[in-house]
Structures are given as C-alpha cells and as structure tokens.
Amino acid sequence: xxxxxxxxxxxxxxxxxxxxxxxxxxxxxxxxxxxxxxxxxxxxxxxxxxxxxxxxxxxxxxxxxxxxxxxxxxxxxxxxxxxxxxxxxxxxxxxxxxxxxxxxxxxxxxxxxxxxxxxxxxxxxxxxxxxxxxxxxxxxxxxxxxxxxxxxxxxxxxxxxxxxxxxxxxxxxxxxxxxxxxxxxxxxxxxxxxxxxxxxxxxxxxxxxxxxxxxxxxxxxxxxxxxxxxxxxxxxxxxxxxxxxxxxxxxxxxxxxxxxxxxxxxxxxxxxxxxxxxxxxxxxxxxxxxxxxxxxxxxxxxxxxxxxxxxxxxxxxxxxxxxxxxxxxxxxxxxxxxxxxxxxxxxxxxxxxxxxxxxxxxxxxxxxxxxxxxxxxxxxxxxxxxxxxxxxxxxxxxxxxxxxxxxxxxxxxxxxxxxxx
Numbered sequence: 212x213x214x215x216x217x218x219x220x221x222x223x224x225x226x227x228x229x230x231x232x233x234x235x236x237x238x239x240x241x242x243x244x245x246x247x248x249x250x251x252x253x254x255x256x257x258x259x260x261x262x263x264x265x266x267x268x269x270x271x272x273x274x275x276x277x278x279x280x281x282x283x284x285x286x287x288x289x290x291x292x293x294x295x296x297x298x299x300x301x302x303x304x305x306x307x308x309x310x311x312x313x314x315x316x317x318x319x320x321x322x323x324x325x326x327x328x329x330x331x332x333x334x335x336x337x338x339x340x341x342x343x344x345x346x347x348x349x350x351x352x353x354x355x356x357x358x359x360x361x362x363x364x365x366x367x368x369x370x371x372x373x374x375x376x377x378x379x380x381x382x383x384x385x386x387x388x389x390x391x392x393x394x395x396x397x398x399x400x401x402x403x404x405x406x407x408x409x410x411x412x413x414x415x416x417x418x419x420x421x422x423x424x425x426x427x428x429x430x431x432x433x434x435x436x437x438x439x440x441x442x443x444x445x446x447x448x449x450x451x452x453x454x455x456x457x458x459x460x461x462x463x464x465x466x467x468x469x470x471x472x473x474x475x476x477x478x479x480x481x482x483x484x485x486x487x488x489x490x491x492x493x494x495x496x497x498x499x500x501x502x503x504x505x506x507x508x509x510x511x512x513x514x515x516x517x518x519x520x521x522x523x524x525x526x527x528x529x530x531x532x533x534x535x536x537x538x539x540x541x542x543x544x545x546x547x548x549x550x551x552x553x554x555x556x557x558x559x560x561x562x563x564x565x566x567x568x569x570x571x572x573x574x575x576x577x578x579x580x581x582x583x584x585x586x587x588x589x590x591x592x593x594x595x596x597x598x599x600x601x602x603x604x605x606x607x608x609x610x611x612x613x614x615x616x617x618x619x620x621x622x623x624x625x626x627x628x629x630x631x632x
Contacts, residue, residue, distance in 0.1 A: 212608040214618065216595035217627035218577060221491075222454035224624045228442045228461065229255035229615040230280070230435035233397035236263045236304045237374045238433060239284070241404055243272055243311035244378060247430030248285040249408075254435060255615040256280070258608065262300040266308060269298050285430075289315040295322045306333060306371055309353065310378035313342075317355040332365055333372040339363040340379065340387075355383070362388040368418065368512045373398055380422040381410035389420045395513040396465045400436055407431040439465040440519045441614055442487070443473075444589045447523050448621070449489040450478050451530055451597045456624060458487040472508055472516050472524065474498070476531045495572070497533030507536040521545055522590025528569035529557040530597065537567045548587040554578050555598055577602040585609045589617075596626060 230253035239260070242249035254260060256279070264282070268274050271290035275283045289312055299305035303325065312319040327334070327346055334351070337344045340361055343354040361384055365372055373393040378401075380387035392398070394416055402415045408431050411423040442461050449456035463482045470480055477495040481488040508528070510518040518541045528535040529552060539545050543564045553559050555578050558570040577600030580591055588610035595602035607630075610617060618628050 212606065212611075213631040214604050214607040215629040215631070216577075216592065216602045216604065218575075218596055218598040218600065218602070219452070220596070220625050220627045221452045222445075222449045222456050222621065222624040222626060225457045225459060226445050226620060226624060227459050228437045228445065229253075229257075231255070231397050231400070231438040232257045232259050232613050232615070233304075233370065233395070234400045234435045235260045237307055237397055237401040238404055238435065239263045239267055240307035240311055240374075241378055241401060241408070242284040243267060243270065243286040243289065243308070244314060244382060245408060245428040245430055246285070246287050248283050249430050250281065250283045250432040252281045252432070252434040253437075254280050254282055255438065257615045258612040259302060259304065260615075262302055263304065263307075266294065266298050266300070266305055270294065270308060270312065286311070292316045292318060293320045293322070296324045299323065303329060303371060306330065306351075307374055307378075309351070310375050313353050313355050314379065314382050318353070320350055320352045322350045330371075332367045332369045333375060335366055336363055336372050336376050340376065340384075342379075357383045358385070358387070360384075360386045362390070364390040365392060367391070368393045370395055370398060373420075374401055377401060377405060377412070377420065377422060381405045381408070381412075381424050381428060382426070384422065384424045387422045387424070389422070390418065392418050392420045393513065394418055396436060396439060396462070400433075404431060404433050407433070436465075437461050438614075439469070440517065441617065442466065443469045443520055444523055444593070444614075445621075446480055446487060446489050447473070447478065447527055448593050448596060450492045450495070451527065451593055452626075453491060454489070454624070455491045456489045458489065459485070461485055461487055463487070468514050468516055469520065473527075475508070476524075476527050476535075478527070495527070495531035497531055497535065507538060509538040510541050512541070518542055518545060519586055522548060522587035523593055525549060525552065525559075525567065525569060526590050526593045526597075529559070529571045529573055529575065529594075531571045533571065535569045535571070537569060539565050545584070545586055548584060548591065551578070551580055551591060552594060555594060574599060576600060579603045579605075581605045585612045589614065
C-alpha cells in the first residue's frame with residue numbers, strides 16, 4: 212500500500228480509538244482454553260488480529276462474526292498439534308496459541324520463522340514450570356505437565372511470556388506465582404478475563420501475579436478495552452497539526468504516564484474517565500521548570516512511558532522549543548527511523564542505537580518514505596501530517612498491522628491522506 216499525505220491540515224472532530232489489538236490476540240488464545248463459547252466485542256480490524264483469527268480457525272475454533280467488531284469463538288476440540296509458519300503468518304504473537312494447544316493436545320509443535328533468541332524468555336519460563344521444551348530445526352516442541360506449586364521469575368517483563376504462563380497456570384497449576392510479570396493494560400484485561408472464566412488471579416496490575424488454577428474453564432462475554440497507544444497518538448497528531456479533537460471511549464488510567472510526559476513538551480490534555488478533549492495548542496516548548504530543562508524522555512516497562520510511542524515523542528520533540536534526549540531503553544533498533552526525520556529537516560543527533568538528542572522547533576519538509584517500521588509508522592505519519600508539501604509513504608500497510616482503519620478515521624478528522632493500492 213502507498214499513501215500520499217499532505218501536511219498542514221488541522222485535525223478536528225470526534226474520534227473513537229479501536230480496541231487494543233494486543234488484548235484482542237491474547238483473548239483469542241484464551242477463548243480456546245474452554246469448550247464453551249467466548250464472545251469478544253470491540254475487536255479491532257487489524258492485520259494482526261485477522262491473522263490470529265485465521266490461525267484459530269485452522270486450529271479448530273468455530274468463529275462466528277456477528278457484526279463488524281463482535282465475534283464468538285467455540286472450540287470443542289483443538290484439531291492439530293502443529294502450528295506451522297504459514298498458519299502463524301510470521302507473528303510472534305501466534306505463540307500465544309501454545310497455551311491452548313498444549314493444554315488440549317498434550318504434545319505440540321510450533322514452527323517459527325524468526326530467531327529463537329527473540330523468545331528466550333518465553334522458553335525459559337516454560338522450562339521453569341517443568342514443561343519439557345525442545346527446539347528441533349528452529350521449531351518449538353512441548354510436552355504437557357501439571358504442577359502443584361511453582362514460583363517463577365521471568366528474565367524480562369515480557370507481555371507474551373506473561374500471557375502464556377498465565378493461561379497455562381489457569382488450568383495446569385494449583386498455585387503459580389509469576390515475579391517480574393508484565394503488567395500492561397492488555398495483560399490486566401487477560402487476567403480479568405481468565406478470572407471470569409473460572410481461574411483466580413491476584414495482583415493484577417502489579418509485577419507479581421498469584422494464580423490458582425481450575426480443572427475446567429468456562430465461557431464468557433468480554434468487551435476489549437480501547438487502545439491507549441492509538442489514543443495517545445491521535446492526541447499528539449491533533450496538537451501537532453494545530454487541531455482540536457474530542458477522543459471518546461478511552462480509559463484515562465491507562466494514560467497517566469503518557470500524559471505526564473506530554474506535559475514536558477507543553478502538551479496539555481483535558482482528561483475525563485472515558486474521554487479526552489485535546490484543545491488547540493500554540494507553540495510547544497519544553498517545560499521551563501529548572502529540573503525539566505534539556506528534558507530526557509525514557510522508555511520503560513509498564514507503567515513507564517511505552518516504547519511504542521517513542522517515535523511519536525521524537526516527532527513532538529522536533530516541534531517543541533528546547534532540547535530533548537530521547538532514550539529508548541528497551542529495544543536497540545527503534546531510533547533508527549530518525550534518519551527519515553533528519554531528511555525532513557529535523558535537528559537530531561543519533562548518539563547510539565538507544566539515544567537521540569533532538570533540538571526544536573524545526574519545520575519539516577515532505578519526503579518519500581519507504582517501509583516504515585510497524586512500531587514507528589504512526590510517528591512517521593505524524594511527521595508527514597505536519598510537513599510542508601506532500602509526502603509519499605510506501606508499504607504503509609504496516610501501520611494497519613496494529614491500528615485498525617486508522618487512515619480512514621484520520622481522513623474523517625480532516626487529514627489529507629490519499630490511499631493508493
């Protein structure tokens with residue numbers, strides 16, 4: 212997909228973010244832990260969720276779509292012990308199906324097309340539970356075990372590893388404690404859903420989870436919460452374009468740290484429990500408080516500032532008066548996109564793969580952009596929306612992997628985005 216983006220058109224109107232896609236894929240896997248029907252509402256229409264729904268069908272789930280954002284899954288039996296590369300479609304998230312497959316088929320094989328070191332934490336966690344794990348030919352093979360009591364410590368606060376262990380513990384363990392667990396909103400929603408299905412999980416929202424399992428989980432009806440990354444991204448786009456947007460259907464408690472960091476740039480959001488009003492802003496500036504001069508923005512595990520917003524924060528920094536240090540502490544390749552911003556006229560020094568110094572404000576000029584990373588695509592779209600002239604973004608479908616219908620929704624706010632096939 213190629214899109215053409217014309218800059219300097221303020222966003223105005225009412226916006227509703229889609230359901231959190233990370234919650235959606237976790238709940239798709241959880242729905243296959245039981246024979247009973249599970250209804251999932253507010254399902255986002257993303258490339259990632261479509262691939263996961265397809266994989267669920269291949270594994271044996273009966274998927275009934277009742278409307279554009281609601282589906283019911285019932286899995287009376289998992290029909291295969293193998294999930295191959297084409298079924299998984301290259302998504303690391305497909306590993307979430309390891310839990311229902313192992314619980315219901317005892318011995319399984321998941322073929323992957325990415326390096327095993329990307330899932331080292333996941334494999335260590337499975338072995339710590341006592342599960343026999345081998346990796347022949349780069350695939351992952353597991354054999355089922357049950358346990359009475361286990362206390363494991365994750366090497367990293369991995370969302371996917373936490374979710375897999377939670378689902379396994381909900382059925383296979385009598386009592387399981389996970390330390391250094393991820394605690395993002397989507398993990399919290401998965402935990403609440405497993406409780407509704409019959410498990411007992413305490414410590415939700417913290418990095419220590421205590422799980423009491425049950426022999427049999429039941430069905431449930433769940434509404435997926437809004438995507439806080441999409442919400443925060445659209446709020447930033449509204450400010451950067453000089454617009455005024457009313458964002459509805461939000462969860463303000465998921466945005467506390469994001470709002471705090473935005474304030475350092477001079478962005479102020481009027482937040483209620485379930486809505487945000489983004490007023491029109493003037494010139495942005497790094498806070499003039501002494502402790503905030505030469506502001507440092509650091510990513511961190513939840514509830515810290517999310518890595519998925521580091522690109523947007525960098526774009527904001529290019530338009531705020533002052534100097535910012537963007538410190539991406541979690542991933543080594545998410546600041547490489549700054550070369551594209553520099554080509555647009557931004558004053559950025561990339562110190563190393565984890566740190567960039569941004570001096571603003573600087574006007575941006577339209578450029579051609581190729582293959583935006585799925586995690587930085589929304590930030591690059593933001594840069595195009597404020598640049599002088601028309602930018603062309605190739606392979607723009609990567610943004611649709613995690614943000615459902617976002618181009619069309621931004622068009623409805625007045626963004627000049629032309630979608631080409």
